[in-house]
Amino acid sequence: MTRLETAPYPPGIRANQALALVAGMSDASSSHGGCHAMWKRVGLFLTVTALAATAACATPEDDDAASSSPDQPYRIVQLLGMNQTGPAALNAKAAAQAAKAAVAVLNERGGILGRKVELEIIETNGDPTTAVTKLTERLSKGRKPALVLPGNTSAEALPMAPILTEAKILSVQQAGSSALNNPQKFPYLFQVVPTNDSMAAQVVTFIKARKATKVAMLAGKDAFAQATAEATRKAIKAAGLTLAGDETYTAEDLDMTAQLERLRATNPDILFMQGAGASVGYILQSRLKLGWTDIPVVADSVATVTSLMSRAAPDGVVGAPAAQNVYVQVLAAAIVGAPEVNPGALDTMIKALKAQGEINMPLNTFFVYDAIMVAAAAAEKAGTIDDVVKLAKTLEGFTGAEKGNWALSRYAYSATSHAVALDPNSTAIIPATLLKEGRYSPQS
Template identity: 60%
Template sequence: MARRLGACLVVAVALAATACAPDTGEQASTSEDTGSPYRIVQLVGQNQAGPAAINAQAAAQAAKAAVAVLNANGGILGHRVELEIIDSGGDPTTAVTKLQARLNSGQKPNMVLPGNTSAEALPMAPVITEAGIFSVQQGSANALDDPAKFPFLFKTPPIPATFAQGLLAQVKKVGAGKVAMIAGKDAFAQATVAATKEALAAAGVTLTGEETYAAEDLDMTAQLERLRSGNPDLVFMQGAGASVGYVLQSRVKIGWTDVPLVADSTSAVTSLLTKGAPDGLVGTDATKNVFVQVLAAAVGTTGGPNPDALNDMLAALKKEGTITLPLNAYFAYDSVMLAAKAAEETKTITDAKVQSEWLEKLTPSTKGRWALANYTFTTKSHGPAVDPATVAVVPASVLSDGRYAG
């Protein structure tokens, strides 16, 4: 194997990741020989501006942790796993450009982790498909689920319908017959709204009001007053970033904290709902009677669906750094573990078609090293099947090692 030159190197788990593509000193190879590594290329914007960088750093931390666990257990089919992290700056165009550059130089990856968001993953999906590379990613867009368009691409986060069923369980638990909803206007928000409305209607729960807000809105009192006029038993909030705080502060401003509010899984990731003052809102009036939608595995009183695997994951994450976000920000860990299982079961690290066909038959009874959920995929959808047991609704609490108090 030719020696790599310059500042770029493929990162084995114990080494620091770089944003550079390797040089062309090696010829493209699809060798199954155990002397060749299993190569994972991850594109994330760890150095981008703003809070999104923290999520990208969590995704990189998760991938490193998974690689460490695999290598400690003999790699994949005897192949040592190597991780190369390319910094995309969080920009979809940059991500595509850097992915194409990487695929045109050096040895072909066995797996690509395409970004940390749907906005990044969607434009990279056709490139990955054309190159015939296996991929399990953590974007949430429904468009990524289509095996007809992206036959080698799978995803790990629960689909909106799963979270909708989790919300419905909470609605039934508190005996709420009427629900109001406030959400953002972006595509993901509206997908969440659509799934939630469908679940509520099917259960015979009345939707008393539906409001939206723009990212630049700093005061939501008008929207909340309109919702309150419908006298709902529960409020569902979809949100992200600072908007979550503006909704909750407006709720306090109009004195409407007596009605329970359930924040969606995106809201739950923000530090506002995972930290106490002054960095967050937990323990203040803003989180009075506030609950969050989370992964069941992220609740400290449970062991999740795969307790032993979860313990391995937590230990490996801590070796890579502090666990700063809820565990659903670390789905890249399960992505790598699903890819490893597909390779091991099909006895190949290079045939994306065969690996994909095996993963389409995956059921919750299949055991592997994934920790955050059980997975079922089909020939019609490469998004996880609806599984309400994957999610939970718990009171907002200070996060500890990625988990809620429950």
């Protein structure tokens, strides 16, 4: 059996893996635990197992044969939580905008292997259980999609990964969890966002360029935040720098004064801030209240997506005292004047995005555009949309030198890693600056 083949699992076992991921996330986010968490896991177990059995009963006409006909379109299914609340909804809407833009560009250029590209968006409300339910329902009826974009966050994508693997469907996605980069477990899943290690390496480069040696860190307690923090800790240690202070906060914390006071007592040269949403504003306001603006603050790429970090007052902090000495980590391609990975592709992308609506988020929230373009290039090179093993092997042969319609980065994969093998220079750290149509001025 080759590495890309799927072993004959009993019905539902992949869904049980999905359940374990959902249940684990449920435990991590629950503040009650005990019987409540236990019964929640039991309920999820019954739900996902039943759905897997339903999906396994799909009729032959609904499966691979239906999409292999040359007159059938290239079908993309995207699952998103656009109706949820908070910053995640804005990110989901940006992902939908990106997918529509990519489909429009491909169809204008003749589709994929001469097939029209069709996009189907399924609302999940940002809930992992709902996402699993709706994905399983979709796979149990209708024609099998050639590509699935499973959610806009790792929380959604993780529980859907085993289901997509069992169904042998290609997935190129912008969820960044390192747990998804497991070719042996998820052979048909590929990622397009810079890895945590790549971004941490750029942070260290910035620190060393400023002749700093002591770093303090403030990060959220959730799993995603701590994955970012851990990659940064490792990079700091590997570079021979000192992590002088390491503090955390929760989404419920409205004042970070205590954490910042403890960090300031370690006398660091630079503060690394990981954050998202309103927490970013609370951190910066607490820092201003303490008068601790004399050392640089480097905000991670997630904090950068927060609108506060790219808008002027009163909607943001750019140019305000709270943003004094604050730097942001951004996608290098999103800086005006940066070298293009595929000449002309970025202009095409921006034009297509604008045709779908206003561009009011940083370009790194539109990575789905590149995900679709990468999948399209794999299909054209492999000469198939149905042979998922051949598609996966084709993607594993990408070296980063390929030309295509993607605009935000270069993409290189291997048989042992389906995360993007990127140079740290794929991201850059610049002073907090205004955002215009998804892009930043070179310096501020």
